[in-house]
Amino acid sequence: MRLYDSLTRRLVELPSPPGPIRIYVCGSTVYQRIHVGNSRPFVLGMWLRSWLRHTGYDVTFVHNITDVDDKVYAESVKQGVPSRELSERATAWFFEDTDALGLGRPDLEPRATETIPEIVEFIQELVDGEKAYVANGDVYFSVAGFPEYGSLSGARLEEMVTQETSELKRDQRDFALWKSQKPHEDAAWDSPWGPGRPGWHIECSAMAEKFLGPEFEIHGGGNDLRFPHHENELAQSRSLGHAFAKIWMHNGMLELDAAKMSKSLGNVVALQSVLEVWGREALLVFHLSGAWSKPVDFDDHVMQQASARADRLRDVFRGAHQAAAECSWERFSAALDDDFNTPAALAVMHEWRDHDLLRRALGVFGLESLAETDQAPPEAAALADRRHAAREARDFDEADRLRAELEETGWEVRDEAQGYRLVRIR
RNA sequence: GGCGCCGUGGCCGAGUGGUUAGGCAGAGGCCUGCAAAGCCUCGUACAGCGGUUCGAGUCCGCUCGGCGCCUCCA
Known part of the structure; x- marks a missing residue:
């Protein structure tokens, strides 16, 4: 190191x-x-x-x-x-x-x-x-x-x-x-x-x-x-x-409009409000995406990108597990041991479809929550069941109507080979 | 003015001499009743000008531009 x-x-x-x-x-x-x-x-x-x-x-x-x-x-x-x-x-x-x-x-x-x-x-x-x-x-x-x-x-x-x-x-x-x-x-x-x-x-x-x-x-x-x-x-x-x-x-400093965020300049965004708007996972992924020693811009656009990246990692756990190659962890580890290069480590993580390895790596950064599957509330599950039945009956108008209704409750339905999966809309 | 950091494709961002970074956004395709997600394919970048080298985004010099510190500040 x-x-x-x-x-x-x-x-x-x-x-x-x-x-x-x-x-x-x-x-x-x-x-x-x-x-x-x-x-x-x-x-x-x-x-x-x-x-x-x-x-x-x-x-x-x-x-x-x-x-x-x-x-x-x-x-x-x-x-x-x-x-x-x-x-x-x-x-x-x-x-x-x-x-x-x-x-x-x-x-x-x-x-x-x-x-x-x-x-x-x-x-x-x-x-x-x-x-x-x-x-x-x-x-x-x-x-x-x-x-x-x-x-x-x-x-x-x-x-x-x-x-x-x-x-x-x-x-x-x-x-x-x-x-x-x-x-x-x-x-x-x-x-x-x-x-x-x-x-x-x-x-x-x-x-x-x-x-x-x-x-x-x-x-x-x-x-x-x-x-x-x-x-x-x-x-x-x-x-x-x-x-x-x-x-x-x-x-490095966080910059807002190309100037250092500082209390004396008054160009600050409270940590509390960032966590409320974007959530902790997006903020942590944002911190992960830039080298610690370099200055980084902070704005909605980069937070949007970080948030999308977090979703991408979350989706890996909704897909099939695929064992990674032997040397995978070593590449991740080598990135961190080289001046704690988190952007490079994150790039390695994005290549993985290995649930165990990815969960372990996310755990290093307090992001194991990305591996947790969403538990839909009974109301959403009931709607999804009705949609599934309508689909089976090839009543697609009704199925689409129920899907839209489901989305309003904050849940997205993804059809799979057999059945479906409910995913929280973030 | 002094000290230091930096300038990579539409955006974010790794990479310090010669093999694909990765992600976001976008385009096409596969899949799907339609979607979503996923998967495949694509863009062919390295501020500019010189120099070193068989070969430079990667080393050297200069120029231009940005940022930090020099006062409280993570």
């Missing part, structure tokens, strides 16, 4: 099974409902865990929830709702929406607010090691003290400007590890530097290391996190001499 690593910009071979493989993926900041774009790293993480386990690896998948951030405070002021209440509600939405994907849960889903002691300890170590400095209740990481800074994003330190201007910073390229409480912020935690809350990047270093240790195999997240978020995580952890992530997986 090999994966593209954005730090070395090369394919990196994973250790042999059973590993272990420890995965950390950056989750969303919770202050509103997540959008479809947010589902990509979640789905990728769940699938990667699933496939690695399938091939004999011992996997731990940690996916965090950022429930303290400038955005949370800002939204809380705007809505006139306490920030804790807002983030708790949004966290519940996050669970609801991702549960609806039907892929199960990551092994651990830590929240920043539940990791404050570890965060404070982490910052203290950086201060003690003179990698960071305290300024009027804030703590900043000193970028100039970390020579490798910029290696992940490819940016050169001399050319960097500023991250978030502050007069308390010694160098405008430095970033905050701890921010002192501001007047509009209704929640804060005690620390050696006074009441405040963690900066955006430190929480991930702390959470990843708390559950996976100072060195782990894979760190994932959207490509937009490469800088500054991941660059800063890397700097914090490596400054303490921790190896941190060995492979950085940055998934």
